Structure formats: C-alpha cells, structure tokens
Amino acid sequence: MKISKRLYPYYMIWPAFLVYSVFFVVPAIIGLYYSFTDWRLDREVIRFIGWDNFRTIFTDETLILALKNTIIFAIVTVIGKNLLGIALAIGLNMKLKTRNLLRAVFYSPSILSILVISIVFTPMLRTEGMINRMLSAIGLDPLTQAWLTDPSIVIWTIAAVSIWQHVGFQMAIYLAGLQSISKDYYEAATIDGAGPWRSFINITLPLLLPAININLMLTLIGGLKVFSEVFVLTGGGPGNASQVVGTIILRAFGEGSWGLGTAINTLLFAGVTLISIPLLIFMRRREVTE
Amino acid sequence: MGFSRKLALRNYLVEGLLILASLIIIVPLLMMVFGSFMTSTEVLRFTLDLPDKWMFSNYVRVFEEGGLGRAFLNGLLITGVSSVLNIILSSSASFILVRRETKLTNMLYLYFFMGLIAPMSTITTIRVVQWMGFYGSITSVIFIYAALNTAFSVFLYSGFIKSIPKALDEVAFIEGASMFDVFFRIVTPLILPVNATVAIMVFMAVWNDITIPLYFLTDSSDWTMPLSVYNFYGKYSRDWNLIFANLVLTSLPVLILYIFAQKYIVSGLTAGAVKG
Numbered sequence: 096m097k098i099s100k101r102l103y104p105y106y107m108i109w110p111a112f113l114v115y116s117v118f119f120v121v122p123a124i125i126g127l128y129y130s131f132t133d134w135r136l137d138r139e140v141i142r143f144i145g146w147d148n149f150r151t152i153f154t155d156e157t158l159i160l161a162l163k164n165t166i167i168f169a170i171v172t173v174i175g176k177n178l179l180g181i182a183l184a185i186g187l188n189m190k191l192k193t194r195n196l197l198r199a200v201f202y203s204p205s206i207l208s209i210l211v212i213s214i215v216f217t218p219m220l221r222t223e224g225m226i227n228r229m230l231s232a233i234g235l236d237p238l239t240q241a242w243l244t245d246p247s248i249v250i251w252t253i254a255a256v257s258i259w260q261h262v263g264f265q266m267a268i269y270l271a272g273l274q275s276i277s278k279d280y281y282e283a284a285t286i287d288g289a290g291p292w293r294s295f296i297n298i299t300l301p302l303l304l305p306a307i308n309i310n311l312m313l314t315l316i317g318g319l320k321v322f323s324e325v326f327v328l329t330g331g332g333p334g335n336a337s338q339v340v341g342t343i344i345l346r347a348f349g350e351g352s353w354g355l356g357t358a359i360n361t362l363l364f365a366g367v368t369l370i371s372i373p374l375l376i377f378m379r380r381r382e383v384t385e
Numbered sequence: 386m387g388f389s390r391k392l393a394l395r396n397y398l399v400e401g402l403l404i405l406a407s408l409i410i411i412v413p414l415l416m417m418v419f420g421s422f423m424t425s426t427e428v429l430r431f432t433l434d435l436p437d438k439w440m441f442s443n444y445v446r447v448f449e450e451g452g453l454g455r456a457f458l459n460g461l462l463i464t465g466v467s468s469v470l471n472i473i474l475s476s477s478a479s480f481i482l483v484r485r486e487t488k489l490t491n492m493l494y495l496y497f498f499m500g501l502i503a504p505m506s507t508i509t510t511i512r513v514v515q516w517m518g519f520y521g522s523i524t525s526v527i528f529i530y531a532a533l534n535t536a537f538s539v540f541l542y543s544g545f546i547k548s549i550p551k552a553l554d555e556v557a558f559i560e561g562a563s564m565f566d567v568f569f570r571i572v573t574p575l576i577l578p579v580n581a582t583v584a585i586m587v588f589m590a591v592w593n594d595i596t597i598p599l600y601f602l603t604d605s606s607d608w609t610m611p612l613s614v615y616n617f618y619g620k621y622s623r624d625w626n627l628i629f630a631n632l633v634l635t636s637l638p639v640l641i642l643y644i645f646a647q648k649y650i651v652s653g654l655t656a657g658a659v660k661g
Contacts, residue, residue: 102554102564103484108493111478111535114470118532119500122513126506183403191400200407204414206643208593210611211632214618215417218431218625225416225431259409267651320504323595327615348508348600356508363504371502 123364130358136351148358158359161338164250165363168339169318171251175258176314177307180265185299187266188273198270202263212260213327217243220252220328243329246336253324253337261317265310272306273299308378312371319367421629428626443630447617450627453634455606456613460592460638463523463609467530468587471538472580474531479542480568484551494543500536507600514601521603529597534587541586545579546572581649589639610635 130148134141152158187198204212219225220242227239242252280298322341325331331338340363347356412433420428421443423436448454482490510529514520554567598612614631621627643650
C-alpha cells in the first residue's frame with residue numbers, strides 16, 4: 096500500500112484533472128446557476144429569476160419545435176446509422192473481391208468535416224438539383240421533393256445527410272465486432288442444422304452486443320448534440336422549421352440572451368444524461384461474455 | 386458442389402449490391418473534386434462530368450482570395466498543440482488511474498468518463514475563459530479542445546494500460562527504477578500505438594470542427610480552415626468551382642492522414658467495439 100503510494104503518485108493525475116475541470120466541468124456547474132438568472136449582454140446586474148427561463152422554453156413555439164426536431168433527428172439517425180451499419184458490416188465481412196476497397200469507400204465520408212459534406216449536398220438537394228433529376232430519370236418523379244425548403248421534411252433530409260456521412264463509422268465498429276467472433280460458433284451451428292437467419296439471431300447478435308451498445312450510445316449522444324449539419328445546410332430554416340437545440344443555443348448567444356441560452360444547454364445536459372446513463376447500465380447488464 | 390455454387394452466387398449478388406450502394410457515396414465526392422477544376426459557369430450544371438478544361442488556377446485563386454494559407458497554419462497550430470497536450474495529460478493520468486485502484490481513482494475515472502456523455506456548456510465556457518482573461522485567443526481554444534477530448538483519451542489509454550502486466554513495473558521498481566523511469570521507459574514505449582490512435586482521432590476531430598472556432602475565435606485571422614471556408618462560402622456563393630476547391634483543400638490533410646495511419650484508426654475503433 097505504502098509502496099504503491101510512492102510509485103504511483105496522484106499528482107500525475109492533477110494536470111489532466113485541472114484542464115478538464117476548468118474548461119469542461121466548471122462551465123457545466125456554473126451553467127446550472129446561470130440557467131436560473133436573467134443574464135444578458137446588455138445588463139450589468141445579473142438577477143436570480145427562478146424557473147422563468149424554463150417556462151419560456153416550454154411556452155415558446157420555436158423552442159418546442161427545436162426540442163422536437165432534435166429528438167426526431169436523434170431517433171432517425173440512431174436507427175438509420177445502426178441498421179445500415181450492421182447490414183454493410185455483414186456484407187463486407189464476407190469474402191468479396193472488392194471488400195477492402197468498398198470498406199474504404201464507405202468509411203471515407205466520416206473522416207471529412209461535416210461542413211464539407213453539408214456544402215457538397217446543398218446544391219444536390221435543391222429542387223432542380225442532382226437528386227431530383229436522378230429520381231426523375233429513373234421514373235420516380237413522385238419521390239422528388241423540395242428537400243431543404245419544405246418545412247415538413249427538412250429535418251428528415253438533414254438526418255439522411257448525417258446517416259450518409261457517418262454510416263461508415265458505425266460499419267467499421269460493427270466490422271471490428273464481427274471479426275472478434277470465432278468462426279467455430281458458426282460451424283457448430285451449421286452442423287446442428289441452423290440456417291443463416293438462425294445463426295444471425297442466436298450467434299451474431301448476442302456476440303455483437305458490445306459493438307451494438309457502443310454504437311447506440313455514440314449515435315444517440317451525437318444525435319442529441321447535433322449542430323453543424325443544421326447550421327450549414329439550413330441555418331435552422333426555412334423559417335425555424337429545422338431548428339435544433341444546438342442552433343437555438345447559438346441564436347440565444349447571438350441575441351445576447353445568455354441566461355436563456357444556458358438554460359437550454361442545461362436542459363440538453365439533463366436530457367442526454369437522463370437518457371444515456373440508465374441505457375448504459377441496462378446495456379452493461381445484458382452483455383454476454385464468450 | 387451445388388452448395389458452394391449457391392454460396393458463390395450469393396457472394397456475387399452481395400458484391401454487386403454493395404458496389405451499387407458505394408456509388409451513392411462516390412458520386413457526391415467526385416462531383417466536388419471534378420467541380421473544383423471547372424470554370425465558374427460550367428460548374429453550375431452540378432452534374433457528374435469531367436471538366437472540359439482542367440482549371441488548376443482555381444486552387445491558386447482560392448489561396449489568394451480566401452486567405453487559406455493563414456487558416457491552414459492556424460489549424461495546424463491548434464490541432465497539433467491540443468493533441469500533444471491531450472496525449473501528455475491523459476496518458477499520465479490514466480497510468481495512475483489504472484495502477485492505483487483506490488476508491489479515489491475509481492471515482493476520478495467516472496468523473497472523466499462523464500465527459501464522453503455530457504454536452505459541453507458553451508456560453509458558460511466563454512464566461513470562464515473571459516474570467517481568465519484570454520477569450521478570443523488561440524490559446525483558449527487549445528485548452529478547450531484538450532479538455533473536450535480528455536474523456537475519450539482517458540477511456541482509450543485506461544483500457545490499454547490495463548493490458549500491460551503490472552509485474553513489468555514491479556520488476557523495474559525492484560531494480561531501482563523511479564516512477565518516471567517506469568512511465569517513460571516501460572509504459573510509454575508500449576502505449577506508442579495508442580498515442581498514435583489518440584493523436585489521429587483528436588487531430589481529425591479538431592481539424593474538422595467548426596463549433597468551437599465559431600464561438601471562441603472572434604478574430605477572423607485566427608480561424609481554422611473549415612470556418613474560413615464557411616465564410617468564403619457565404620461571400621462567394623456564386624463561384625462554386627472555388628467553393629469546391631476550398632472543400633477539397635480542407636479535406637486533404639485528414640485524407641492524407643487517413644491513408645497513412647489507417648491501422649491506428651482501426652485499432653481505436655476496435656478498442657470500443659470488442660470491449661466497450
């Protein structure tokens with residue numbers, strides 16, 4: 096005990112602790128206080144105003160819409176990135192000639208900046224853009240949309256762009272998970288007369304659970320924190336149709352409503368934590384060990 | 386015979402489908418690359434054609450008019466220093482967190498782990514940086530990135546250091562080595578691949594980010610490439626050839642890094658997938 100005290104001194108932790116606390120934890124904690132104040136750009140004295148900011152959030156139509164959009168975006172991207180990610184991983188885990196090339200192609204957009212992808216997609220998503228032209232060309236006229244200007248679908252479009260960009264990242268994690276499953280299980284199952292579907296349900300899925308868990312967590316947390324895609328593709332528009340929590344905070348910051356902006360951030364913080372931590376605990380329990 | 390033939394047929398079918406699907410990924414990216422070499426009228430067709438004449442001069446214009454050289458160096462400085470800072474802080478902290486195994490270190494691990502989940506509180510971070518008197522500076526952004534990536538790095542390092550047997554340290558200690566000897570001469574060489582993984586992951590995240598510069602870099606001469614490109618996009622929204630050239634240039638550093646350091650990225654991903 097005494098030896099380990101001398102050999103592994105705590106002071107090696109403190110630099111990391113200090114930087115992380117000052118620039119990440121302290122702002123979150125003082126954020127709790129500022130959420131209950133009328134902190135504004137043009138005000139000298141900051142007053143405590145109780146729950147007023149939160150009452151504003153839940154009565155303001157735009158803010159409610161932003162919360163709704165954030166949840167839609169998170170759910171759609173979690174489902175899209177994970178289902179397609181697993182499908183691609185299973186396909187690219189088979190013995191295909193072009194396997195390595197295809198893996199690289201599907202992974203490549205996820206290393207680029209969201210800014211780059213969003214700008215590239217902007218002209219493609221216009222009414223007369225490449226996507227609608229292609230749909231018309233193959234006789235799917237009814238599917239053409241005003242992707243970024245129709246308020247009822249714009250958040251879905253942004254979610255689709257996000258899935259397009261990041262599905263390769265999820266695929267890579269699923270591939271790593273699949274490769275860690277021993278072939279013996281499948282051989283044994285085949286001998287026992289199990290078809291591919293039963294093997295998938297009874298072997299692949301349970302043993303892939305660590306990868307599924309980490310991917311669900313990553314996509315869910317990332318989805319709730321969405322900002323850059325919306326900021327570049329629509330800026331929250333048309334009107335306020337695609338506002339999300341991240342863009343609303345920037346707007347509140349720009350307007351000088353810092354107390355309100357911080358309250359929205361606190362709400363996001365509470366939401367992300369309350370959803371993820373029980374999920375994390377639940378998932379840990381269900382994992383099987385080989 | 387019949388079975389293996391069916392299997393081969395199935396493989397061809399899957400391969401064909403995947404190649405078709407990969408076109409969905411390739412077409413937009415190629416459109417960007419080809420478009421960056423077109424004239425400003427040709428590019429407005431937004432089709433997947435090779436340029437009539439390859440305009441390499443677009444790239445020269447982008448550097449001259451977009452101030453990209455400056456942004457490139459800013460990005461290199463911010464990304465480089467924050468990755469190195471992050472590596473030094475996180476690896477030394479993780480070493481103790483894993484080896485000490487006390488109540489305090491377990492709590493500290495959870496304290497760091499929370500950072501993987503919780504969203505950052507942007508507006509109050511500005512407040513803290515203002516109190517410290519360096520709001521708007523590149524230094525503040527470096528520290529913020531180092532802090533934001535601490536959770537992920539501690540997570541990665543801890544997982545890896547756990548796999549290095551403690552007996553190695555103990556033998557060295559008996560031979561009279563100090564804690565620094567053990568950390569720098571035994572643990573550090575063994576975690577070199579993790580250092581590479583962390584460096585690359587942090588580099589990519591920081592290089593590509595627009596959120597932090599948007600809030601924290603008030604002076605446009607301090608901007609990194611993505612934010613400069615965003616600004617250029619707003620100003621020159623008619624010159625799509627130049628916009629595309631900008632986007633290609635912003636992507637090149639991460640693309641090069643990806644090509645040369647692929648195996649480190651894969652090992653970073655595996656760490657999460659196999660034991661989360």
